[in-house]
Amino acid sequence: MAAKNFWVSALVAVSLAILPACSEKTDQAELTLTLGAYTVPKEAFGKIIPKFQEAWKAKTGQHVLFQESYEASGTQARAIVGGFEADLAALSLEADIDAISQAGLITHDWKAKQHGGMVTNSVVALGVRDGNPKAIKDWEDLAGRGVSVLYPNPKTSGGAQWDINAIYGAGLKKSEETGAKNPAFAKDLLRRIHANVKSLDKSGRASMTTFESGTGDVVVTYENELLARVKEGAKYTIVVPTHTIKIENPVAIIDKNVDKHGTREVAEAFVSFLYTKEAQTIFAESGFRPVDPDVAQSFSNQYQTPPGLFEIAYLGGWSKVRHDLYGEGALWDQILAGN
Numbered sequence: 001m002a003a004k005n006f007w008v009s010a011l012v013a014v015s016l017a018i019l020p021a022c023s024e025k026t027d028q029a030e031l032t033l034t035l036g037a038y039t040v041p042k043e044a045f046g047k048i049i050p051k052f053q054e055a056w057k058a059k060t061g062q063h064v065l066f067q068e069s070y071e072a073s074g075t076q077a078r079a080i081v082g083g084f085e086a087d088l089a090a091l092s093l094e095a096d097i098d099a100i101s102q103a104g105l106i107t108h109d110w111k112a113k114q115h116g117g118m119v120t121n122s123v124v125a126l127g128v129r130d131g132n133p134k135a136i137k138d139w140e141d142l143a144g145r146g147v148s149v150l151y152p153n154p155k156t157s158g159g160a161q162w163d164i165n166a167i168y169g170a171g172l173k174k175s176e177e178t179g180a181k182n183p184a185f186a187k188d189l190l191r192r193i194h195a196n197v198k199s200l201d202k203s204g205r206a207s208m209t210t211f212e213s214g215t216g217d218v219v220v221t222y223e224n225e226l227l228a229r230v231k232e233g234a235k236y237t238i239v240v241p242t243h244t245i246k247i248e249n250p251v252a253i254i255d256k257n258v259d260k261h262g263t264r265e266v267a268e269a270f271v272s273f274l275y276t277k278e279a280q281t282i283f284a285e286s287g288f289r290p291v292d293p294d295v296a297q298s299f300s301n302q303y304q305t306p307p308g309l310f311e312i313a314y315l316g317g318w319s320k321v322r323h324d325l326y327g328e329g330a331l332w333d334q335i336l337a338g339n
Contacts, residue, residue: 031063033088034086039205052270062266072156072159074096075203087261095322120283120291121289122223122224124166124244127225127239130236130237148215150216151197151219152207159207165312167190170189170243173243187331194335227302242308
């Protein structure tokens with residue numbers, strides 16, 4: 001708890017340091033936009049932001065400075081609720097944006113935006129060592145003797161919640177092959193895999209860093225994290241399980257903050273820019289699955305299509321998942337307790 005409070009306090013302190021003392025007006029020659037994001041798309045945003053700055057400058061004559069904060073999705077959401085005055089939130093999962101909305105900071109229906117407010121997609125995949133020496137083919141192999149597994153902590157990481165959702169949902173799907181959906185079967189699969197987990201890092205990016213350091217035989221992570229690293233020359237093999245979950249990553253303007261800072265117009269323009277073919281192509285080049293259908297089609301050869309792909313709705317939606325899997329005393333707490 002102390003560590004969590006430290007990170008929230010640190011992010012709030014940063015926000016106070018970088019935000020201007022008075023509200024900025026969009027007719028000024030220079031304006032600052034603050035982005036609070038999860039860690040994984042940092043490199044993609046590093047390429048998209050200069051493109052937007054150039055386009056906005058050409059259109060309005062105004063230069064937009066970006067202050068960027070990258071943290072685990074859950075940590076970032078809690079920091080924003082706790083006082084970090086981000087104008088925009090680009091997070092790992094819908095539930096983290098909902099937490100900001102429920103705190104009264106987002107007042108519009110962000111899900112009514114194009115693609116339901118989602119800006120990128122992905123799937124949960126497995127990264128294994130070059131040549132797949134442990135012969136990992138599906139989830140059950142992660143529970144095998146002598147297999148060292150990595151995934152982050154779902155109490156801090158949105159990516160980790162996608163990972164746990166994928167494993168649990170795959171267990172439900174597998175149980176349906178011989179009868180009705182069986183939560184006990186799914187829980188047992190997760191329990192046996194978790195017994196082989198060597199490190200619970202605070203974010204998906206931190207988990208990948210641990211894997212890159214040589215720890216672990218397999219990392220459970222975003223497909224895009226693996227694709228980007230393989231493209232850069234990393235010697236990993238990507239395994240997409242038979243049953244896995246579709247990841248959807250949202251972005252939303254934080255109404256209370258953009259109105260306070262006078263940044264609504266440019267914030268809305270930046271969100272719209274994220275859906276352009278130019279930005280969607282950059283996301284695709286970084287391994288994400290674009291929400292733009294034309295861009296997605298042009299990059300289709302880089303993705304595997306698992307036969308048992310499912311969405312969060314299969315698990316009952318985020319409200320049910322947050323309660324049944326991550327609530328006090330719920331599934332994840334039971335797994336940690338060895339129950």
